[in-house]
Amino acid sequence: MSAGYGQTRVLHGVSMSVGDGDVVALLGANGAGKTTTLRAITGGVRWDGIINFGGRSLHRATTEAIVRLGIAHVPEGRGVLTELTVEENLRLGAYLRRDGNGIAKDYDRVFGYFPILRERRKLSASTLSGGEQQMLALARALLMRPKLLLLDEPSLGLAPLVVRSIFDIIRAVNESDHVAVLLVEQNARIALDLSSRAYVLEVGRVAVEGESANLKNQESVRRSYLGY
């Protein structure tokens, strides 16, 4: 798949796959095309080539239609609706669902993961801290009951302790619900810990791919691409 904005090409023939229930990390420096890859999947940027989800082509599908297939995308900047309250944000997570009982159960569940959201549910989402907004974005995505979760830099700007707890929850959800995750991260170390496989993008191409455990141990890969 290739993609870009206007005349500017950002991705030059990227090929990758995420298996059922897999956690896959997408790493690389700023401007490598990580965010663009996610945006292409949910139809936020023009692309050509092939993108399939569960055997269905996403070619020419609108963002709304793609989301309805079961892909939840927590975008760069978290996509929290700051004009609305915390509770309204969560309700919109369940916007496409009609199973009242299941929704109620999932509310309890995400409030179990993020008790702070229950306390703040009547407040405007704009009053939340960065970490709380990330929790809200993740909770809302979980309420969508996705088959595939696209996460764009969930650790960005957050305190290490908060990052740790958010990643623990991503892991828990993946294990209990078998939700596949495509995780874009600058923080390579934590992403490789969570994922089973990883791709490293370099200026719009896949430079390295493989098992996360292997990539972690290859000194040359770590030095050249992951920066630690």
Place this chain on the structure above:
Amino acid sequence: MQELLQQVLSGIASGGIYASLALALVLIYNAMGLVNFAQGEMAMFATFLAFTLLGRGVSYWVALPITIAIAFIGGIVIQRVVIRPVERAPVLTLVIVTLGLATLINGLAGFFFGYLQHPFPSPFSVETIDIFGAAASFQDLGVIGVSAVVLVLVYLLLQRTTLGLALRAAAHHPEASRLLGIRVSWMLALGWGLASAVGAVSGIMVAPILLLEPNMMQTVIIYAFAAAVLGGIESPLGAVIGGLIVGVTVNLAGAYLPGVGGDLQLAVAFAIIIAVLVVRPNGLLGRRAVRRA
């Protein structure tokens, strides 16, 4: 004292009408960051449709919902056909498009219905009832009642239903809303339909007072602008409060300020717009900047 009360009451009645039209402006402003200059003309055209239905012998309380329904669909059609192709154009282009739409609808109304003034029936009697010594007309009370019902219904729709939630989300955060599966483009169209329907009510309410003709709404829309700006152009509740304040102020100014009379009332509305823009550009209830320090 009784006269003052009477003037305030009739100011509230006009204020309810301005509030409805101002609310229509706010709904579209929120959806596309732009004032719809054709809002008044759309309301006028809908009023002519009601007038036509009434002329065919349809009873008032049947013609009213039919007209509102047609206005709703008409608003959606206008958004789909006229606005959507230029949705992403610069604001100035959109302003010109809505101004063109206003001119077009005004011309169509003249073409189909003529430029004569028509008395428009009111379902409310002109008799008065004594309230605290003031003679309140059923006309004023009826208009207040209808406006209140419309405003409460819109409030409930926006604040208490999932559709209203999706409408608000789509208006403020189109990109993030798409990622939640909300059909943003349709929500914008529904916003136009809703605004058009609310505006139609204001036209039908004001027509018995002003006489129906293609230019009927051109002063009313100025009052509605004043109301919307006063309330904070983004706030539906602000539009309602602004409408009431403008209605009462203009009415009192006309009655008591020497030299204002009926002719300079419009100047009062402009004075309000200018004063708000100078003193408090965000209006009474404009976007509250609640941010973490």
